[in-house]
Amino acid sequence: MKFNIKDVAKKAEVSISTVSRVINESKVVRPETQKKVIKAIEELGYKPNAIARSLKVKNTKTIGIMIPDISNQFYPEVVRGVEDIANMYNYNIFLCNTDLDDEKEMQYFDALAEKQVDGIIFMGNIVSEELYSKIKFYNIPLVLIGADYEDLPSVTINNTEAAYTVVKYLIEKGHKRIGMITGKKHDPVTGVTRLKGYKDALKESGLLFDEELIIEGGYRFKSGYEAAKRLLELENKPTAIFVANDEMALGVTRLALEMNIKVPEDLAIIGFDNIDMSQKFYPALTTVAQPMYEMGAIGMRVLTKILKDEPIDTNKVLLNYSLIERESS
Amino acid sequence: MKFNIKDVAKKAEVSISTVSRVINESKVVRPETQKKVIKAIEELGYKPNAIARSLKVKNTKTIGIMIPDISNQFYPEVVRGVEDIANMYNYNIFLCNTDLDDEKEMQYFDALAEKQVDGIIFMGNIVSEELYSKIKFYNIPLVLIGADYEDLPSVTINNTEAAYTVVKYLIEKGHKRIGMITGKKHDPVTGVTRLKGYKDALKESGLLFDEELIIEGGYRFKSGYEAAKRLLELENKPTAIFVANDEMALGVTRLALEMNIKVPEDLAIIGFDNIDMSQKFYPALTTVAQPMYEMGAIGMRVLTKILKDEPIDTNKVLLNYSLIERESS
DNA sequence: TTGTATGCGTTATCAC
DNA sequence: GTGATAACGCATACAA
Numbered sequence: 001m002k003f004n005i006k007d008v009a010k011k012a013e014v015s016i017s018t019v020s021r022v023i024n025e026s027k028v029v030r031p032e033t034q035k036k037v038i039k040a041i042e043e044l045g046y047k048p049n050a051i052a053r054s055l056k057v058k059n060t061k062t063i064g065i066m067i068p069d070i071s072n073q074f075y076p077e078v079v080r081g082v083e084d085i086a087n088m089y090n091y092n093i094f095l096c097n098t099d100l101d102d103e104k105e106m107q108y109f110d111a112l113a114e115k116q117v118d119g120i121i122f123m124g125n126i127v128s129e130e131l132y133s134k135i136k137f138y139n140i141p142l143v144l145i146g147a148d149y150e151d152l153p154s155v156t157i158n159n160t161e162a163a164y165t166v167v168k169y170l171i172e173k174g175h176k177r178i179g180m181i182t183g184k185k186h187d188p189v190t191g192v193t194r195l196k197g198y199k200d201a202l203k204e205s206g207l208l209f210d211e212e213l214i215i216e217g218g219y220r221f222k223s224g225y226e227a228a229k230r231l232l233e234l235e236n237k238p239t240a241i242f243v244a245n246d247e248m249a250l251g252v253t254r255l256a257l258e259m260n261i262k263v264p265e266d267l268a269i270i271g272f273d274n275i276d277m278s279q280k281f282y283p284a285l286t287t288v289a290q291p292m293y294e295m296g297a298i299g300m301r302v303l304t305k306i307l308k309d310e311p312i313d314t315n316k317v318l319l320n321y322s323l324i325e326r327e328s329s
Numbered sequence: 330m331k332f333n334i335k336d337v338a339k340k341a342e343v344s345i346s347t348v349s350r351v352i353n354e355s356k357v358v359r360p361e362t363q364k365k366v367i368k369a370i371e372e373l374g375y376k377p378n379a380i381a382r383s384l385k386v387k388n389t390k391t392i393g394i395m396i397p398d399i400s401n402q403f404y405p406e407v408v409r410g411v412e413d414i415a416n417m418y419n420y421n422i423f424l425c426n427t428d429l430d431d432e433k434e435m436q437y438f439d440a441l442a443e444k445q446v447d448g449i450i451f452m453g454n455i456v457s458e459e460l461y462s463k464i465k466f467y468n469i470p471l472v473l474i475g476a477d478y479e480d481l482p483s484v485t486i487n488n489t490e491a492a493y494t495v496v497k498y499l500i501e502k503g504h505k506r507i508g509m510i511t512g513k514k515h516d517p518v519t520g521v522t523r524l525k526g527y528k529d530a531l532k533e534s535g536l537l538f539d540e541e542l543i544i545e546g547g548y549r550f551k552s553g554y555e556a557a558k559r560l561l562e563l564e565n566k567p568t569a570i571f572v573a574n575d576e577m578a579l580g581v582t583r584l585a586l587e588m589n590i591k592v593p594e595d596l597a598i599i600g601f602d603n604i605d606m607s608q609k610f611y612p613a614l615t616t617v618a619q620p621m622y623e624m625g626a627i628g629m630r631v632l633t634k635i636l637k638d639e640p641i642d643t644n645k646v647l648l649n650y651s652l653i654e655r656e657s658s
Numbered sequence: 659t660t661g662t663a664t665g666c667g668t669t670a671t672c673a674c
Numbered sequence: 675g676t677g678a679t680a681a682c683g684c685a686t687a688c689a690a
Binding site for chain 1: 398
């Protein structure tokens with residue numbers, strides 16, 4: 001039931017080159033013969049074998065996307081952006097969940113390389129040196145989304161500045177004790193940068209930094225819930241909490257609801273990411289919107305340009321974030 | 330910078346067959362020569378070309394997964410299940426978002442077929458006849474998740490029974506007027522089946538069916554919100570609403586919160602799916618848990634069995650759902 | 659405009 | 675235990 005180009009050639013009474021030509025829409029073939037061939041193709045239900053083709057043409061029209069975990073709220077949207085653009089340019093995408101695990105990242109990278117992907121979209125908190133040197137060695141086009149490293153092409157937002165904006169906004173609203181639930185302290189993208197923005201804003205406003213108000217979170221809902229509990233048990237409680245991601249911020253909101261704390265009157269909460277649920281929660285969460293779909297779409301667009309050897313203006317794209325004011329602040 | 334088996338052979342001073350043997354861990358090769366070859370491989374940083382290999386061995390260790398939309402709450406979890414098992418058996422997966430669009434489904438199917446995937450995991454509300462005949466014609470192993478059609482292998486839950494259980498539970502709690510926000514009326518999996526369960530429970534309890542209490546929803550948050558509004562504007566309001574999916578049920582909850590309606594005292598709400606957010610929302614949502622991760626994992630496991638020509642007990646797997654009682658009922 | 663022949667990087671069959 | 679060599683299905687340089 002599976003035919004190849006030879007079968008088509010025989011059926012259409014032409015050579016395989018001619019069949020190949022009509023498949024690849026070469027202009028040179030006579031209309032009549034083209035018709036014959038197309039007829040044969042349809043009658044047999046023939047489909048070209050992309051594997052064989054790839055072997056010859058040395059590209060696979062396939063890219064890989066490496067993300068921490070598709071079942072985490074944040075990533076599906078960027079994957080969607082990648083996919084829509086990939087689809088537009090006739091690429092298929094390999095999905096790889098790395099769980100932020102170095103070893104898994106290496107394994108997937110190898111697998112993608114062996115499967116001859118034309119390029120890779122990478123999301124992860126850090127790029128290990130080992131991975132970096134592999135990327136260079138095998139010379140596989142790769143673009144980073146949401147993180148930045150060395151000379152690799154990337155699309156990101158300015159995290160420090162965004163955090164700064166948030167805290168500044170809170171200060172202007174009159175808050176003097178502002179708590180923060182951070183990402184992992186050593187995480188260069190959601191951890192250190194956002195904390196730095198927080199500190200910058202405080203300093204600029206002449207507020208002093210109080211270590212007690214900073215709690216390192218673990219990104220998940222529960223971790224936000226528990227960090228908030230600690231913050232609210234302080235004698236000198238914060239009147240506002242800036243949380244390094246929405247998932248945790250929703251955990252904070254949940255706790256406030258349970259404890260009958262009025263949001264935003266008694267406690268203002270601001271998150272980061274603008275995940276889908278942040279607007280659906282009650283009260284709806286004020287948050288920093290990262291243009292997730294766009295980050296994916298633009299990342300993929302950059303990749304296609306690299307693949308087509310088109311010149312790119314910058315290989316460091318910085319996208320705009322925006323503070324979305326909703327009910328929690 | 331890219332080497333092939335020939336380069337390795339030359340460097341190790343053996344034939345390419347020998348290199349191939351060590352790569353594929355054939356037992357027959359002498360330890361010393363094996364060492365030589367491995368050394369050469371490492372020195373060159375050689376990676377076998379999986380495309381060329383596939384052409385020869387006629388499998389790609391690749392499967393495709395077709396889902397409506399990865400950025401919709403429900404699917405990432407099942408994709409995760411698929412991926413984890415796929416990974417275990419050394420398969421990579423092509424991700425395809427179909428948006429429930431027939432044409433896109435066909436396009437992706439063709440693309441996957443051309444790329445010679447070994448099998449396909451399919452999620453969608455219905456299987457079009459055209460798609461079905463293609464599946465048969467090209468004879469590509471495919472398993473359905475969350476839906477069922479003809480003789481195709483599938484993994485599902487008993488939707489009618491689950492809906493029946495929900496409504497029965499509500500009736501036992503004393504509710505007499507129970508509203509329902511359904512899926513699309515013609516959707517065989519979330520639409521007709523769940524509505525049937527609702528009707529069955531009513532009938533069995535001697536309650537009469539009131540058309541006015543049924544509203545067709547559109548699956549999304551907003552659609553639930555608006556359907557609930559209509560339900561609550563009725564003179565003879567329902568005291569409970571059964572919603573065909575969580576996303577919409579959360580919309581209902583949001584409305585209740587805004588309208589200061591006490592949940593569950595004045596209005597009980599029950600959803601379907603047990604998406605991640607349903608437990609995080611306040612009040613937490615009572616819902617029917619579909620074992621999403623398991624559906625993906627088991628679906629993939631069925632697929633691997635088919636691919637290995639192992640016997641499978643049934644090609645129709647029916648998984649257990651469970652009613653998770655939380656704060657909204 | 660069409661056909662013949664070669665090779666893409668592997669694996670597998672057969673000798674040796 | 676190892677090495678030649680013929681496929682796998684296709685695209686393409688070259689010949690006709």
